[in-house]
Amino acid sequence: MTIRSKPPIDLFRGWPNPSLHPTTALQSATTSVLSDPSRSAPALGYGPDAGDPRLRSEIAKWLTNFYQPASPIDADRICITGGASQNLACLLQVFSDPAYTRRVWLVEPTYYLASGIFDDAGFAGKLKAVPEDSEGVDIEFLEQQLEKCESEEGKNSKTPRPWRRIYKHIIYTVPTFSNPSGLVMSVRRREQLVRLARKFDALIIADDVYDFLQWRSKRRTGTDCPKKAIAPRLVDIDRVLDGGPKDEFGNVVSNGTFSKLIGPGCRVGWAEGTPKFAYGVSQTGSSQSGGAPSQLTSTFVSELLSTNFLQEYIDNIIQPVYAKRYHIMSAAISDGLPELGVTVTEDQEFAGGYYIWLRLPSGLKASHLAARAQREENLLIGEGTLFGVEGDSSHRESRHDLEQYVRLCFAYEEEGDLKQGVERLVSLIRREVGRDTPGIQRIGARSGLSEDGL
Known part of the structure; x- marks a missing residue:
């Protein structure tokens, strides 16, 4: 041939x-929202900076049920985004400064389109690879490299805001079913990474985009697909490890999306962090001007969650x-x-x-x-x-x-x-x-x- x-x-x-696109359910959700003026009016409006309140509440309950954290997730920890890629750019706008932030550390092999987002944020020449080992990020290598940067000075060029914290370092990782390697970072390594981020003033951006897609690697009788998360997220660990975050912002943000569950064109996601961190995400200039990202679609997603369809x-x-x-x-x-x-x-x-x-x-x-x-x-x-x-x-x-x-x-x-x-x-x-x-x-x-x- x-x-x-x-x-x-x-x-x-x-x-x-x-x-796998749930078109019939989306059609039903769309009809439900748009046929009710009390819901269609806000859905077609700008929307609050942090996103549709109903969706934030539904996501908080949904994540609590799946991840089973030490305490329930409150809606004020959630900010609605336009998906994980859009939010990565927003996170860099609010919480980093190329003039002050020393490096962006990416676990390698890495998601191959992330580099362009970091370049657009002004970090060309500051991207550094951190090798993967059998437990995830090579923590010893990363600590050695962070130590080397301690003597470098940076000057914050962004206007101080009460909802903004500029971090010295950004660490980017996909801790569960990493793209491309498929590796799941061990719990021990996750705890080590959070402690390291606290020590060196780093923000861990965890793309938690594949967590709901999980099954046993070898077929067996009975259920092969767990109903609960197989590992705690880094953001959950940051909530409780060694007494919890060292300040109001914390050192981890969970970057989530419905792209893998509903469809990439949905363009709805969420960021989870401390309440102050989530508020900071909502204060991105584009959200203050244009309203909540994907406001209309957010109301459809909220319907899919509230009915337990999703x-x-x-x-x-x-x-x-x-x-x-x-x-x-x-x-x-x-x-x-x-x-x-x-x-x-x-x-x-x-x-x-x-x-x-x-x-x-x-x-x-x-x-x-x-x-x-x-x-x-x-x-x-x-x-x-x-x-x-x-x-x-x-x-x-x-x-x-x-x-x-x-x-x-x-x-x-x-x-x-x-x-x-x-x-x-x-x-x-x-x-x-x-x-x-x-x-x-x-x-x-x-x-x-x-x-x-x-």
Whole structure:
């Protein structure tokens, strides 16, 4: 079969499959809101700075039920946003200053589109990679690097505001089902990271965007999809660790979104932090001028939460469907890739998110493989160097190491194409290994499979 006769398969795109968009429920929620003048009038207005009060309350109850924190989450800890990407930009506007904030630290491999948001905020040249280890962020490396920055001076160039705190450092991470590696940061490492942030005046921006997409990495009888969070969020740890936050702002913000649960076009998310931090997010200039982000859509989401539709949809549709897709791709990987020296990087009890992160055998370069996959197999995959921290010249060795990895997405393509896509990759790697056999150093495959856009 020539490339012309092979239908395209996209295992790179990190989007949900359109069949998972809850269009019927959204239509019903829209009708419910717009047919009631008492609700449609505020829905079509500017909205309060912090967002629709009903949605804030519903999110607080929903998160309390899922994460089971030490005490219930209050609505004043929640600020409605236009999604995780939009809010990342807002957080940087309010709580950082390129003239004062020393560095932005990104756990590497990282979400590959985050760098552009940090660049736009004025941090070009200040982005630094922090390696991942088996527990998450390499805490010893990060502490050493933060120590080196202690002697640097910065001058705050932003107007002081009572709702604003400018942090010396920003730490960006996806702690649960990290994109792209799929790693879940251990609780021990989360506590260490919060303590480190407090010590060095850092704000941890935790993209908690995949937490509701979780299942057992190996099939078993009974339920494979937990109904509660498998780990506490960093923001929950900051609430209680060592007596709680050291000031009114704290050192962690949870950046959440409905993009993975309802659809990216929804453009509704939330930030959670201390009440003063959440208020600070609401005081972003664009929100003060334009009103709450995604005000109209927020009222539809509120309807989905208040009727318990969304949680039931997650439990009965989204999690089982993604678990099935994950296992289809995992089985195809197990059938053909381990014998070629390809390994799945993490062996965890729970998998989740959208992605599987593969390590190639020594001698194969991901960028070369991805180019050939597109040219010869009509197959798109994510090559590892995309997930390096842009502009960090001090980590050339990590960029070289990322050449040994590829990311595959099981969320977007149809189920039958997931298996076929992996089979095309197997065929391509087999040709590559056959061509370069003398230079290939096989890596023993591990039996466990696990896995992880804004």
